[in-house]
Amino acid sequence: MRTVTVNASRKYDVFIGNGLISKSGEIVKGLTASRKAAVITDNTVAGLYLKTVVDSLKESGFEVHTFSFPAGESSKCHRTLIAVYDFLAEAQITRSDVVVALGGGVVGDLVGYAAATYLRGVDFVQIPTTLLAQVDSSVGGKTAVDINAGKNLVGAFKQPICVICDTDVLSTLSEDIFADGMGEVVKYGMIKSAALFEKLLSGSIKDCLEDVIAECVSIKCDVVEADEFENGERMLLNFGHTLGHAIEKYYNFSGISHGKAVAIGMAEFTKLAEEKGLCKGGTFEALKKCLEKNSLPVSCEIELKKLAHLCLSDKKRKSDGINIVLCSDIGKSFIKKLSIEEFYEFLNVK
Numbered sequence: 001m002r003t004v005t006v007n008a009s010r011k012y013d014v015f016i017g018n019g020l021i022s023k024s025g026e027i028v029k030g031l032t033a034s035r036k037a038a039v040i041t042d043n044t045v046a047g048l049y050l051k052t053v054v055d056s057l058k059e060s061g062f063e064v065h066t067f068s069f070p071a072g073e074s075s076k077c078h079r080t081l082i083a084v085y086d087f088l089a090e091a092q093i094t095r096s097d098v099v100v101a102l103g104g105g106v107v108g109d110l111v112g113y114a115a116a117t118y119l120r121g122v123d124f125v126q127i128p129t130t131l132l133a134q135v136d137s138s139v140g141g142k143t144a145v146d147i148n149a150g151k152n153l154v155g156a157f158k159q160p161i162c163v164i165c166d167t168d169v170l171s172t173l174s175e176d177i178f179a180d181g182m183g184e185v186v187k188y189g190m191i192k193s194a195a196l197f198e199k200l201l202s203g204s205i206k207d208c209l210e211d212v213i214a215e216c217v218s219i220k221c222d223v224v225e226a227d228e229f230e231n232g233e234r235m236l237l238n239f240g241h242t243l244g245h246a247i248e249k250y251y252n253f254s255g256i257s258h259g260k261a262v263a264i265g266m267a268e269f270t271k272l273a274e275e276k277g278l279c280k281g282g283t284f285e286a287l288k289k290c291l292e293k294n295s296l297p298v299s300c301e302i303e304l305k306k307l308a309h310l311c312l313s314d315k316k317r318k319s320d321g322i323n324i325v326l327c328s329d330i331g332k333s334f335i336k337k338l339s340i341e342e343f344y345e346f347l348n349v350k
Contacts, residue, residue: 001015001020001210002015002210006221008224010159012160014138014162014221015162016167016214016217017166021053021164021169024056024125034096034123035061035062036098037063037097038067038097039065039100039102040066040067040068040087040100042068043068050068050102053100065093067084067087071103073106073146075110076144078147078154084118085118088114095119097122097123099115100127103133104128104133105132107133110145112124112141112158113144113156115143116143116156117156121158124158125164126160127166130180131213132183132259134167134181134213135220136187136220140159140220150249150313151248151314165213167213175295180258180260183258185212186263187239188215189290190266190330190331191219191237191332192222192223194330220237223236235325236325236335238325239266239325240263240264242311243261243307245261245311247261247265247300248261256300264298266291267288267291267297273327279329286330304347308344322338323337324336
């Protein structure tokens with residue numbers, strides 16, 4: 001097992017290894033004086049791992065209440081959030097109790113936001129069950145729900161008391177869902193680690209899952225510790241996301257997965273940056289090769305002109321422009337502030 005410690009406003013550990021879900025009760029017991037837990041998941045994960053987590057918590061002396069909602073990005077909304085609040089109230093969860101988010105990024109984001117806001121804050125644990133959630137969304141304290149205007153526009157920073165990444169659960173993922181998580185893994189190589197990027201080019205990470213997850217989490221931890229509330233360096237973690245979120249919005253959050261949209265966003269921005277002399281020659285081809293090797297797309301049929309205005313409704317938008325993230329080379333990233341006019345020029349859109 002690997003342990004990565006996050007030194008944010010709240011210090012906590014990310015546990016990475018096999019068989020950890022069956023030990024979740026023991027882990028959580030050591031972090032809270034409460035013996036009452038609310039486990040929230042989606043209806044897909046519920047059939048796979050809910051019983052294991054509930055049994056483990058009960059064996060460690062917890063009174064356990066459970067709730068599940070329909071799987072998918074469309075559930076990451078205020079309708080589901082209100083249902084979660086009602087469940088927590090009915091279960092009589094107090095500020096001294098603990099909420100457990102069991103699932104992928106949608107579950108972690110929504111349940112984390114519920115924990116941040118219910119009773120003005122309840123402790124919560126992340127048990128991510130997808131590669132994307134284990135390497136990225138479960139760590140760092142970003143929680144949110146979507147609204148009609150865009151993705152993750154309503155949220156809060158709420159650090160968990162721990163993150164439990166069981167690598168065994170990744171074996172149940174379809175190749176498509178696993179590839180989705182690889183979008184975020186490639187992102188970490190691009191923004192901070194040329195060595196990780198080369199590893200992704202040379203072979204399957206399934207042979208070294210624990211090490212790769214730990215490396216991605218460590219990179220994110222370093223960035224979060226330096227800029228927890230995204231006032232500067234943490235924006236680097238948004239590489240590929242400005243265009244990626246716009247693509248997701250274009251398809252109404254149902255036509256393309258997050259990781260694949262981010263992959264397209266990384267590729268399109270890198271291609272444009274290279275054309276404009278903002279990154280080293282050959283960077284786009286290297287990224288394209290890495291994405292394709294990991295079953296990820298590099299382009300879409302949507303015209304950039306149609307995506308431009310959707311980009312400007314993203315969280316990275318400022319009153320006087322937008323911040324975008326580019327890579328000058330593999331493993332080297334920077335933030336570029338653009339006016340609205342300059343952003344359209346960057347996209348070659350008039």
